[in-house]
Amino acid sequence: MAVATLASRAAGFVRLMVLAAALGLGGRMLDSYNVANTLPNAVYELVVGGAMASVVVPLLARVALTEPDDGVAYAQRLLSFVVYGLGAVTVAAMLSAPWLVELYAPGFTGEQRDLAVVFSRFFLPQILFYGISATAGAMLNIRGRFAAPVWAPLVNSLIVIAVGLAYLAIGGATSIASLTTAHLLLLAVGTTAGVFAQMALVVWALARSGFALRPRFDPRGLGVRRLGRLGGWVLVSVVAAQVLLAAATRAASIGGPGGVAAYQSASAVFQTPFAVIALSVMTVLLPRLSRHAINLDHAQITSDLSRAVRLAVVALAPIAAAMLVLGPQIAVLLFAHGRSSAPAVALLGAVVAAFGVALVPFTGYMILQRGFYALQDTRTAALITTGVSVVGVAGCLAATWLLPRGDIVVGIPLAYAAAYTAGLIAAAVVLRRRLGRIDGRRLLRTHARVALAAGLAGVGGAAAVGALAPMTGSGFGAALITLATAGVIGTAVYVAVARLVRLTELRQLVATAAGIRIG
16 A cells, blocks of 8 residues: 555656646646645535545444445445535535635635636536545445555546646646636646546446445435434534635735645645555554444554554654755755746745644644544544644634745644644543553653654754755755755664664564564
């Protein structure tokens, strides 16, 4: 799964790079495209996305164990319900496109807003495609098949990469005023075609697994009331998360041209190590935690959560330090191509560095949330997420009010860091009360050792950056040399200090990556 996710994320980065090169990082057109492409994801998450991990997967795991047909009929009803429901939501969203764009991007000019509305009406059908893909993927996961759902986004990215390269090849416009209908259709239809292909691959894999793709029009037996009761609190949780996303996007749009692209591109850098390492662990972990919860095995839930958090922190802390120290070089390496402007790339580097502060608390918080989902305690998860959103929104508002216009976007990841640190602490305290223990001493001991090792690695990397700067200058080659040198030095320091302080989780992580089971 980690290899598939890494491949998909790598392709996703190439996708971001190609689109930035084609549309121009720092320009108004790329911001319009990005906001419009955010809307289907936001609406999907608001309606059903959060329920997939927190409600649907545990329920599918339960019916697979308790129903005589292994839950096949239930899964067929669920998939049919998703198709009908999200079809109606998609139509409503397309009609509401102007208001959605205004909600997320109040800082846009009139022409930016109009273009974003046109793009969004092509992109919003993705809501239905995402829903079908996620539901089919959950059914495959319950059956122990994880490959197709994690490989499918690669297909999506490859199609959009092809679209971006074609746009470059035909000399597509970078300004809104010179955008032709043919150029617009290439970007709009091609982007949605990628999501459709992603859905088609997952559905094909589900059919190949032996699952009968049979529509069922009767929702009886689906447990709509139960889904609604559990999903009600999930809706609160998702609304809170989407409020934070909207506040961050709004703040970035107020920051001026290129602000939205800088925020979203840096967020993609931030999400990649989390997805490759932590999300892969979490996808496999949730069905396992759900089975432990059914058996009331709280000790095993605690053990699994502790192990997941410790291994994820050991893996991600040095990456967080690298983002903090090497943010500018990462931005140059990935995005200083084609039509991207140098000031926009420099701004992006500062935002990447700021996101490094948020990586570890965000990962710990997301893993502990899975404990509540396995226990089907969506109420507590929703209340904590609401608190996280309140802190994050307050931070985004503070950035808007206190920082210069050009620096507003740098304040957004710092708001994220404060919000998810508060959420991590709250989740740990509540889970300790629910489970009796949370393996706190071991977690604190591991975090302290990791902080020491990652901190010294960051110092070593920063020293390398300072020493190389006068000799290498600027540009792609200089960024590559600096990143490689500082990366090697930082990694060596991290491993050496980890061994000195006896950070045993590092050995476990290496063994796990090599396919060796550590008891």
